[in-house]
Amino acid sequence: MSEDLDDLDALASLADRVRRQAYRLVADATAPVGRDEVAEALGIGRTLAAFHLDKLVAAGLLDTSYARRSGKTGPGAGRPAKLYRVAAAERAVSVPPRAYRTAAELLAEALEQAGAEEVLYQVAQRHGRDASAPSEVTELLTAYGYAPMPDGPERIELRNCPFHRLAEQFPPVICGMNLALITGLLAGGEWVARMEAAPGRCCVTVSKKQSD
């Protein structure tokens, strides 16, 4: 419960509208961003941008790193810029207390022991197909929390795994479920999902159907 309240503190720091916009900007960026970019995008001063970003760091929602942005090195290259990215820690608050993650872990472990993955994949695919999802592929993947990032006109990588913690614990089960779900969501369209696991992103990628 006390952990829950720590999470609440972290999430409460997002109550400020400008700060929430700053968080979203960092979360949506494909690489760590500096205060200048945030200031420019939000139309606020650099000092105010840095203030909000550092509040988000203090709350544990963002991490920082330092890098020279221009590629210059040595004397005259200037100080390395402070860059921000989303922290890996997950935050959730439930009132009253609910433990759905624990339930999911128990279900995944039981399902793995029973060897019932195929049933899970079928259920996931059917739910995906039956979902009333946006028809535009980027909109659809965004709506389901995948943070899609186009890689050329024919391929999309997914920067966020909505099942991340569980997928780390039960990779074949959860990644297989995820593939089936996305396959269902894309059914009937011109895109297909495939398993293409790599570090640092969702194990599934989406590509244009080959017409031949």
Next chain:
Amino acid sequence: MSAFHLAQMNNARLSAPLDDPSMADFVQGVTLMNDLADRSPGFVWRLAGETGDGTIRLPADPRTIFTLSVWESVEHLRAFAYQSAHLDYLRRRREWFVPHGHRDALVMWWLPAGRWPTLRAGISRLGRLWADGPTPDAFTFRQPFPAPVPAV
């Protein structure tokens, strides 16, 4: 270089003989995945089979196949197992393998760098994992233990 390397042994019970048509994708995958392991970052060594198909089996029980390999770290092995093309084969394991039930199929342990484990040692470590749960001598991805600190 670390003084210890990570050994892993894994076993799977085939749901059909390897020459059954239902196993064709798996048989093809064995060679591909062995090759992928060999050129993965952190790969040190693996036991190569003498069966010609890339699998490791014991004569007494040809339906059970093994992998035995050595890696620089748990993270290197994890990257190969779960963050490469190997994951798609894991996803499809029920097409080819009998479920394990509550007993782990994979066991890991640390051994001094430069030494290779034996299959017998791996089977014995798996027995310890089953008997005692994860310990520094026999553990799993879900509950890994750090490499021993060498005595100075």
